[in-house]
Amino acid sequence: MYNGGKIITGLIIFVALATFPFYANFGKTVELPSELEAEPDEMHLGNIPLVNMRSEHMKLLDQWRDEVVRGGKRFIEYDGDEYEKSLQNGCLGCHEKQEFCTKCHTYAGVKPYCWSCHFAEGEEGLL
Amino acid sequence: MKIDRRKFLKLTGATGIGLGLSATDIFTKGTVEASSGHSRVSTAATRLAMVINIGKLKTDDDYQRIIDACHSIHNVPTIDNPKHEVKWIWTDTYKHSFPEQINEYHPEAFMKKRFPLLCNHCDHPPCVRVCPTKATFKRPDGIIQQDMHRCIGCRFCMAACPYGSRSFNWIDPRPHIKEKNTEYPPRTMGVVEKCTFCNERLERGEEPACVESSNGALVFGNLNDPESEVRKILNTHFTLRRKPSLGTMPSVFYVIGGEDYAG
Amino acid sequence: MLDKALTGSKKYWTLVIILLGISGVGVFTYLHQLKTGLGITGMSRDVSWGFYISQFTFLVGGAASAVMLVIPYYLHHYKKFSKIVILGEFLAVASVTMCMLFIFVDMGQPMRIANVFLYPTPNSILFWDATVLSGYLVLNIVIGWATLHAEKKGTSPASWVKPLIYLSIPWAISIHTVTAFLYAGLPGRHFWLTAIMAARFLASAFSGGPALLIILALIVRKYTKFDPGKEPIQAVGKIVAYAMSVNVFFILLEVFTAFYSNIPGHMHSFEYLFVGIEGHSKLVPLMWTSVILAAVSLFLLIPPGFRKNESILVFACITVFISLWIDKGFGLVIGGFIPNHFGTVTEYWPTIPETLITLGIWSIGFLVLTILYQVTVSVREELGTAKSEY
Numbered sequence: 172m173y174n175g176g177k178i179i180t181g182l183i184i185f186v187a188l189a190t191f192p193f194y195a196n197f198g199k200t201v202e203l204p205s206e207l208e209a210e211p212d213e214m215h216l217g218n219i220p221l222v223n224m225r226s227e228h229m230k231l232l233d234q235w236r237d238e239v240v241r242g243g244k245r246f247i248e249y250d251g252d253e254y255e256k257s258l259q260n261g262c263l264g265c266h267e268k269q270e271f272c273t274k275c276h277t278y279a280g281v282k283p284y285c286w287s288c289h290f291a292e293g294e295e296g297l298l
Numbered sequence: 299m300k301i302d303r304r305k306f307l308k309l310t311g312a313t314g315i316g317l318g319l320s321a322t323d324i325f326t327k328g329t330v331e332a333s334s335g336h337s338r339v340s341t342a343a344t345r346l347a348m349v350i351n352i353g354k355l356k357t358d359d360d361y362q363r364i365i366d367a368c369h370s371i372h373n374v375p376t377i378d379n380p381k382h383e384v385k386w387i388w389t390d391t392y393k394h395s396f397p398e399q400i401n402e403y404h405p406e407a408f409m410k411k412r413f414p415l416l417c418n419h420c421d422h423p424p425c426v427r428v429c430p431t432k433a434t435f436k437r438p439d440g441i442i443q444q445d446m447h448r449c450i451g452c453r454f455c456m457a458a459c460p461y462g463s464r465s466f467n468w469i470d471p472r473p474h475i476k477e478k479n480t481e482y483p484p485r486t487m488g489v490v491e492k493c494t495f496c497n498e499r500l501e502r503g504e505e506p507a508c509v510e511s512s513n514g515a516l517v518f519g520n521l522n523d524p525e526s527e528v529r530k531i532l533n534t535h536f537t538l539r540r541k542p543s544l545g546t547m548p549s550v551f552y553v554i555g556g557e558d559y560a561g
Numbered sequence: 562m563l564d565k566a567l568t569g570s571k572k573y574w575t576l577v578i579i580l581l582g583i584s585g586v587g588v589f590t591y592l593h594q595l596k597t598g599l600g601i602t603g604m605s606r607d608v609s610w611g612f613y614i615s616q617f618t619f620l621v622g623g624a625a626s627a628v629m630l631v632i633p634y635y636l637h638h639y640k641k642f643s644k645i646v647i648l649g650e651f652l653a654v655a656s657v658t659m660c661m662l663f664i665f666v667d668m669g670q671p672m673r674i675a676n677v678f679l680y681p682t683p684n685s686i687l688f689w690d691a692t693v694l695s696g697y698l699v700l701n702i703v704i705g706w707a708t709l710h711a712e713k714k715g716t717s718p719a720s721w722v723k724p725l726i727y728l729s730i731p732w733a734i735s736i737h738t739v740t741a742f743l744y745a746g747l748p749g750r751h752f753w754l755t756a757i758m759a760a761r762f763l764a765s766a767f768s769g770g771p772a773l774l775i776i777l778a779l780i781v782r783k784y785t786k787f788d789p790g791k792e793p794i795q796a797v798g799k800i801v802a803y804a805m806s807v808n809v810f811f812i813l814l815e816v817f818t819a820f821y822s823n824i825p826g827h828m829h830s831f832e833y834l835f836v837g838i839e840g841h842s843k844l845v846p847l848m849w850t851s852v853i854l855a856a857v858s859l860f861l862l863i864p865p866g867f868r869k870n871e872s873i874l875v876f877a878c879i880t881v882f883i884s885l886w887i888d889k890g891f892g893l894v895i896g897g898f899i900p901n902h903f904g905t906v907t908e909y910w911p912t913i914p915e916t917l918i919t920l921g922i923w924s925i926g927f928l929v930l931t932i933l934y935q936v937t938v939s940v941r942e943e944l945g946t947a948k949s950e951y
Contacts, residue, residue, distance in 0.1 A: 243439075245498070288446065382605065382606070430677045431680045432680050433676070448676055450674055454685070460749025460902055462607070462901060466669060469600035541749060
């Protein structure tokens with residue numbers, strides 16, 4: 172093979188780099204947060220399937236964000252009650268951030284930067 | 299269980315979504331600059347505006363109270379370095395506020411008088427015109443709103459605003475917020491911010507914080523309603539707007555004279 | 562062809578390593594800026610654009626090196642540019658690359674930069690600038706590469722290249738015009754609010770870009786077997802002479818309008834730049850340097866006798882380049898912000914981190930240029946066509 176040595180060395184370097192995320196985390200165990208195991212028919216605030224909330228909440232937050240910031244529609248009605256479409260005044264008005272957000276985000280290895288602005292129940296730390 | 303976005307939105311937003319306009323609707327309706335014939339004036343049903351009666355602001359405390367009311371509820375940081383300052387409402391002299399409308403013979407006391415300055419929520423906002431991401435936009439009620447989630451921090455709006463009303467977060471604002479209001483999100487480094495006419499308070503049926511704390515010196519209302527209080531004042535008092543020659547049509551008016559202006 | 566970039570003389574590799582080193586320092590400093598914010602720069606709420614945006618504005622001019630060769634070569638069949646036209650195109654690639662990097666490092670939220678295309682906003686000039694710049698970059702990479710590839714094979718470029726070349730001509734005009742419009746449409750910024758802003762951008766680009774090209778072409782001739790030829794350099798020199806004259810003329814037009822009309826807002830920025838306002842005069846020495854260099858350059862460029870001497874021509878090109886760099890890199894952008902909207906003065910001077918990042922980007926640009934020129938020169942050395950017949 173013409174320039175075989177160089178090609179093979181290059182390939183090895185490439186494979187090593189491309190697979191870096193796998194062996195960097197190899198052997199580490201991360202416990203599945205129990206919150207992820209919801210019953211399919213469990214509902215939140217009457218009409219939000221919990222399972223969907225977990226997999227799709229980012230889309231909901233994204234939509235709320237546009238409705239509140241850009242559309243000026245701040246409140247939403249569930250089961251006769253009015254709720255503020257707000258991360259810090261709505262969701263975290265009832266839920267605690269550590270359990271509700273951080274645990275799963277750590278498990279999933281995602282770092283949303285919501286908290287570089289939004290407050291979570293009186294604390295100022297970043298996620 | 300797999301569920302697509304459409305179905306999810308249908309389930310979760312059974313109430314909220316159908317009601318309002320979608321984000322894109324708001325944008326297109328909000329930024330159409332109404333110009334009918336020679337008149338450049340907005341013809342929308344609502345155009346929120348503010349009248350500032352300078353004569354009614356007498357002591358330093360009158361000014362400070364207004365500024366504090368705004369800055370504390372909106373988590374506006376207090377940064378000592380004037381280059382990095384963030385301010386939604388502040389004061390300056392007549393000479394600096396109305397540089398095109400001065401002469402050398404104004405009374406001395408008048409030239410010492412401070413003027414509260416804030417975003418003018420222009421009818422023809424240059425900042426909205428230049429924003430490359432629609433992060434800043436005009437709402438149907440005339441408020442110029444800033445979407446902190448979309449702002450890329452290019453600062454084109456700061457170059458475009460002729461009133462110096464926009465502040466960029468040159469540094470992390472968090473450590474510089476004196477008293478934290480956990481109900482209102484502070485901003486992050488790298489975005490531009492400014493006065494919002496307290497849209498979050500208006501939605502709850504309250505007046506802007508500066509108006510509420512001004513003892514009647516600041517009046518807020520619908521400029522396009524002939525019966526509104528702002529219109530009544532404008533009909534009976536001589537008012538100025540900042541830099542009228544630029545055609546931005548500010549929604550903030552200043553009542554000059556009439557009452558004693560000596561601070 | 563890219564493999565040619567991996568073989569080169571010791572000088573080539575030394576240059577590459579030096580440029581990589583400077584870029585590395587720039588990248589490292591940028592990471593610091595990313596973490597601590599744009600507060601590490603000299604910019605402020607009054608002067609909200611600084612070195613980054615002014616370098617971008619200046620470098621858009623560098624991209625004009627391409628079109629100033631493409632028009633004579635492809636539209637007027639001026640064959641003497643056959644060897645040098647690709648140098649112009651590749652210089653445009655490097656320039657536009659730097660432009661885009663300078664815009665990127667100026668962003669407060671760079672990870673959101675895709676928002677410009679996710680929420681396309683035709684009423685924003687910055688949206689159009691991003692569009693025309695990235696388009697021009699692609700055009701020049703494709704055209705430059707395709708023509709060089711054809712040259713290597715000894716064939717003429719594929720038939721689809723010609724339409725792209727023709728497209729690149731109005732496109733080149735657009736990048737200067739749109740960049741000028743960033744400034745020329747802002748109410749209340751009197752220094753920028755001038756109808757000849759786009760014309761000034763074209764004039765300064767058409768002098769600065771080709772001037773840089775002459776300097777680079779002669780460096781390439783000195784260090785490689787490649788020779789762009791004597792006549793093509795003279796022809797480019799003529800372009801620089803005309804464009805620089807027009808550029809200076811345009812600036813004098815601005816001075817006339819400002820001072821004869823005697824409108825304070827129109828005079829203030831000039832006063833700040835050339836005499837200072839209330840003791841604020843940081844840019845005064847620089848601006849006069851620019852004026853003197855511009856005068857020297859015209860003195861050397863206009864009489865053909867001086868210009869025909871290649872050493873004088875190169876010296877004149879250096880004065881053009883520095884004069885324009887000061888005028889655009891400091892005067893135009895910074896001057897437009899001073900005095901501010903309240904009639905007061907906040908001065909600007911780049912900080913060390915800001916300068917390091919700026920140097921890093923220049924260095925990345927020159928690295929791109931070095932690699933592209935290395936490929937070009939190697940191809941021609943192999944073909945034995947490195948020497949121009951003119």
